[in-house]
Amino acid sequence: MDSWKKRWIQELDGKIPKLSEEVRNAPIYASAEEQPTKKRFSFRDWVLAHKRRFYGVIATASAAVATLTIVLPIALQSTPGTSSSGESGVLPIVNTASVMLLEINPKAVFSVDKEGVVTDVVALNQDADVIISDTARTAEMEGKTAQQAMQTFVDYAAKLGYLNLNAQSAIRVTEYENETASVQVTDIGASLETYFKTMGAQIVVVQDTLSGEEFCQRAGIENSDQGTDGVAQSLSALPALYSEREAVEQSPTDASGWGELFNQTLSIKDFFKWIWSIKDIISNGFDLELLPGLSSDPQTFEEYMSKMQVYLTGRFAGLQAMHKNIYEDAREEISDSDYQAYLDGLIEEHGSLSAYWESLQK
Amino acid sequence: MRHIHTDKLLRRIATGDNVAFEELYERTKRGVFSFLHTYLHNYADTEDAMQTVYLKIKMHISSYRAGTNGDAWILQIAKNHALDIVRSKKHTQSIDDIEIATESFSEEHGVMDVMQKVLSEEEYRIMTLHVVSGYKHREIAEILDCPTGTVTSKYKRAVEKMRNALKEVE
Numbered sequence: 001m002d003s004w005k006k007r008w009i010q011e012l013d014g015k016i017p018k019l020s021e022e023v024r025n026a027p028i029y030a031s032a033e034e035q036p037t038k039k040r041f042s043f044r045d046w047v048l049a050h051k052r053r054f055y056g057v058i059a060t061a062s063a064a065v066a067t068l069t070i071v072l073p074i075a076l077q078s079t080p081g082t083s084s085s086g087e088s089g090v091l092p093i094v095n096t097a098s099v100m101l102l103e104i105n106p107k108a109v110f111s112v113d114k115e116g117v118v119t120d121v122v123a124l125n126q127d128a129d130v131i132i133s134d135t136a137r138t139a140e141m142e143g144k145t146a147q148q149a150m151q152t153f154v155d156y157a158a159k160l161g162y163l164n165l166n167a168q169s170a171i172r173v174t175e176y177e178n179e180t181a182s183v184q185v186t187d188i189g190a191s192l193e194t195y196f197k198t199m200g201a202q203i204v205v206v207q208d209t210l211s212g213e214e215f216c217q218r219a220g221i222e223n224s225d226q227g228t229d230g231v232a233q234s235l236s237a238l239p240a241l242y243s244e245r246e247a248v249e250q251s252p253t254d255a256s257g258w259g260e261l262f263n264q265t266l267s268i269k270d271f272f273k274w275i276w277s278i279k280d281i282i283s284n285g286f287d288l289e290l291l292p293g294l295s296s297d298p299q300t301f302e303e304y305m306s307k308m309q310v311y312l313t314g315r316f317a318g319l320q321a322m323h324k325n326i327y328e329d330a331r332e333e334i335s336d337s338d339y340q341a342y343l344d345g346l347i348e349e350h351g352s353l354s355a356y357w358e359s360l361q362k
Numbered sequence: 363m364r365h366i367h368t369d370k371l372l373r374r375i376a377t378g379d380n381v382a383f384e385e386l387y388e389r390t391k392r393g394v395f396s397f398l399h400t401y402l403h404n405y406a407d408t409e410d411a412m413q414t415v416y417l418k419i420k421m422h423i424s425s426y427r428a429g430t431n432g433d434a435w436i437l438q439i440a441k442n443h444a445l446d447i448v449r450s451k452k453h454t455q456s457i458d459d460i461e462i463a464t465e466s467f468s469e470e471h472g473v474m475d476v477m478q479k480v481l482s483e484e485e486y487r488i489m490t491l492h493v494v495s496g497y498k499h500r501e502i503a504e505i506l507d508c509p510t511g512t513v514t515s516k517y518k519r520a521v522e523k524m525r526n527a528l529k530e531v532e
Contacts (some may be wrong), residue, residue, distance in 0.1 A: 007472060
């Protein structure tokens, strides 16, 4: 930290008042009991709690219980989202969080709450950083439905040229396996297929479901023994930018280390050349006067991230300008039957859409 | 991690735990004080506002949603209170207020004095949230409702201004 910043903190500490007796002794207008943290719903605990009551009812009113065991399974089986564990009469309808991995390249993971609303978007590589580095763009995704948010992300990927809407390609959506999740991968798949058909793009949406451990391995994130709620909670505590997490992980111990890390992460010389070559077509969104600031090495984490932010902003503006024509190209909407025929053709050729995806990664 | 700790303290306070409240004060006072000062610009008002903000935390703790961002919740209370004071001062500016403000300003010295002279209000606020409270630029952008790029470029400009200004003073 610069010495003046340390002096500032010291001055500040000298000014901060003690808590007054009046405030210290003031009553707390508290709730009646400790506010619980969000607990993962335990089906086993629910059943055990209700079974005790259930058997109590049998002892006193066996006819009513017999009716209950017949009526309840029928009612619950006809209700969407009911768990299919096979237990008679005691199946709750539960909506829990969903966690979805979207791979284009860029690669990002989306936490979705039990209302189907995106709470966090976390970048899993630097290309995803380019998309979510601006809070205005993140605000177009967080707080929106999972379908809207992922469509927005995919649309930005197309605008930046990561996805060529004029070429055949594929993206992959993987869900963390959870039968009671509020949003399933099929919901996302259907929404994104509609987007591609509307855009006239022959792009496949590969859908996959993985167990918790496999999902976290594919996403490169830490697993939680508390299922999707646990993973969603840990994602909310992470910095959203991949670059920031990498920087925190590396955390050089001295000032020169930050410069080394910055130069390892980016080639500033190449970036300058690239930006200068397209400076006539970058209109709004990037101030070229910020470029000279990148030529000096950062000395601290804050400076590192500040320069990284300038880089990401420039990268976004440049890519958008470069790929504007392809994105805005006139394409005819694809009908449902033509799109299905296209998918069938790929399955015939490759065996499955997943195999097609794998072939594109080589 | 900081948010998780603040959340735990707020949940304990919600059960009537005054020890947790005092611990919360110690943990958050620096950030809240400096944030209030970016709105109020004098220490007398900022000291009074501090006490009121923490009183409001006790009064409104039942409205805090467990598991959410406790730091942001506290900052929102501080911001609302500071804006109330600023608005009321605009209507009732008196000679006494002006004298107190002038007196406080003349007592200030060192880095904070320079900051108030050379930085715009927004630059001062961004600098405070980042250096004092440790918020990332993206988080600051959410608190102040502006693009991250703006926060980054204003922060950078503020740092340059401070470096130049402090060279001149020294």
